[in-house]
Amino acid sequence: MPRSxxxxxxxxxxxxxxxxxxxxxxxxxxxxxxARDVIAEVGVxxxxxxxVARRLGVSHQAPYRHYPxxxxxxxxxxxxxxxxxxxxxxxxDQPEAPMxxxxxxxxxxxxxxxxxxxxxxxxxxxxxPGPAEHPHLIRAATHAFDALRGVLKRxxxxxxxxxxxxxxxxxxxxxxxxxxxxxxxxxxxxxxGLHANSRKQAAQQVLNRVGATLAAPRG
Amino acid sequence: MPRSxxxxxxxxxxxxxxxxxxxxxxxxxxxxxxARDVIAEVGVxxxxxxxVARRLGVSHQAPYRHYPxxxxxxxxxxxxxxxxxxxxxxxxDQPEAPMxxxxxxxxxxxxxxxxxxxxxxxxxxxxxPGPAEHPHLIRAATHAFDALRGVLKRxxxxxxxxxxxxxxxxxxxxxxxxxxxxxxxxxxxxxxGLHANSRKQAAQQVLNRVGATLAAPRG
Numbered sequence: 389m390p391r392s393x394x395x396x397x398x399x400x401x402x403x404x405x406x407x408x409x410x411x412x413x414x415x416x417x418x419x420x421x422x423a424r425d426v427i428a429e430v431g432v433x434x435x436x437x438x439x440v441a442r443r444l445g446v447s448h449q450a451p452y453r454h455y456p457x458x459x460x461x462x463x464x465x466x467x468x469x470x471x472x473x474x475x476x477x478x479x480x481d482q483p484e485a486p487m488x489x490x491x492x493x494x495x496x497x498x499x500x501x502x503x504x505x506x507x508x509x510x511x512x513x514x515x516x517p518g519p520a521e522h523p524h525l526i527r528a529a530t531h532a533f534d535a536l537r538g539v540l541k542r543x544x545x546x547x548x549x550x551x552x553x554x555x556x557x558x559x560x561x562x563x564x565x566x567x568x569x570x571x572x573x574x575x576x577x578x579x580x581g582l583h584a585n586s587r588k589q590a591a592q593q594v595l596n597r598v599g600a601t602l603a604a605p606r607g
Numbered sequence: 608m609p610r611s612x613x614x615x616x617x618x619x620x621x622x623x624x625x626x627x628x629x630x631x632x633x634x635x636x637x638x639x640x641x642a643r644d645v646i647a648e649v650g651v652x653x654x655x656x657x658x659v660a661r662r663l664g665v666s667h668q669a670p671y672r673h674y675p676x677x678x679x680x681x682x683x684x685x686x687x688x689x690x691x692x693x694x695x696x697x698x699x700d701q702p703e704a705p706m707x708x709x710x711x712x713x714x715x716x717x718x719x720x721x722x723x724x725x726x727x728x729x730x731x732x733x734x735x736p737g738p739a740e741h742p743h744l745i746r747a748a749t750h751a752f753d754a755l756r757g758v759l760k761r762x763x764x765x766x767x768x769x770x771x772x773x774x775x776x777x778x779x780x781x782x783x784x785x786x787x788x789x790x791x792x793x794x795x796x797x798x799x800g801l802h803a804n805s806r807k808q809a810a811q812q813v814l815n816r817v818g819a820t821l822a823a824p825r826g
Contacts, residue, residue, distance in 0.1 A: 431650070513732070516794030526798045533799050555805035556812040559790065563813055564779070567786025571778065575735030579745045580752050586774035593775040594782055601816050604823035 416454040459517040463525045469507040470528035477535040486542035501569035635673040682741040688726040689747035696754045705761035720788035
């Protein structure tokens with residue numbers, strides 16, 4: 389699985405050969421990075437605080453000082469994914485025409501999914517950490533979703549009367565972008581006998597279609 | 608992971624307690640079922656012919672009589688998923704108005720994804736078996752995709768001049784349905800502060816939007 393630009397901990401806390409026992413704040417950070425490594429190498433199902441402790445060369449109890457459970461550590465890993473994702477979405481163009489902003493947002497969504505497949509899958513393709521509510525994670529996820537909701541408020545209006553229209557189109561556009569990210573990376577694509585242009589232009593064509601839909605009367 | 612209605616082998620070839628050594632045609636079938644069990648229990652990455660042989664109580668070499676490699680067995684498992692999926696899509700309503708048929712196709716797509724998450728993920732969420740071409744698998748996958756392509760030919764026309772329009776909308780609709788299936792099952796959905804109606808009606812709203820898009824002028 390590709391290593392990606394997940395925010396790195398200090399190298400001194402991670403190097404397996406020269407690593408000293410991490411100090412408390414370093415350990416908190418090193419756990420996040422080690423968890424991310426476990427997820428990249430063997431999948432999120434295999435994540436455990438015990439395995440994280442072993443990788444860091446600390447006692448089995450040490451990670452519990454910072455994370456009450458494996459789920460809390462996973463929530464922190466995911467929170468950072470959502471933060472990084474939201475920051476990427478926030479680099480979109482913000483022109484006066486909301487439809488232009490929407491297109492730029494869609495393009496940012498797709499470039500993130502393509503550049504960060506591990507983080508993307510973790511955010512949108514794996515079960516939510518249970519059983520607590522993890523408010524920091526929810527806040528980060530909601531912030532990312534609010535990028536879309538915010539542009540759609542510019543399209544439809546921000547009042548209570550427009551709420552359902554905004555949310556219906558948020559579901560529609562999120563679905564389409566999420567699915568497009570999956571379809572573009574699908575092993576199936578080269579096997580369907582599609583015209584080369586259909587494959588090459590799929591992303592732009594789908595963004596065109598989304599734009600046309602928003603301009604059409606609501607069904 | 609839920610057990611689902613994957614076409615079952617004869618029980619006599621599978622029962623761990625009373626199982627006799629499978630005969631050749633039974634073994635071919637039993638390998639598929641055992642592979643499917645491995646995938647359900649520990650994930651597709653863990654699939655190996657050695658593990659399949661161990662589960663069936665046959666020699667390590669026995670599965671090779673029917674499957675030259677792990678990839679060929681995986682291709683056969685996936686081929687059956689696509690066959691089952693295509694058969695499910697083929698139960699759609701086929702009314703005179705192509706837009707009505709398209710909606711029914713979308714609904715069938717979503718009910719399959721919801722009822723068969725394991726098969727769905729295997730078809731659309733995991734790498735294609737390599738390195739051979741697996742023509743039977745490609746044929747089964749193409750047959751499923753042709754259900755969508757066929758309805759869109761009724762919408763746009765079946766000529767060479769309409770090919771790109773048909774394929775662009777096939778990409779758009781597949782993306783939207785694939786993404787919607789993912790969004791509806793996403794752990795994130797309950798945490799986004801959406802109106803209860805927005806969540807309950809998401810599928811119908813998105814299908815409405817797709818319908819409106821197809822009726823709108825092409826962007």
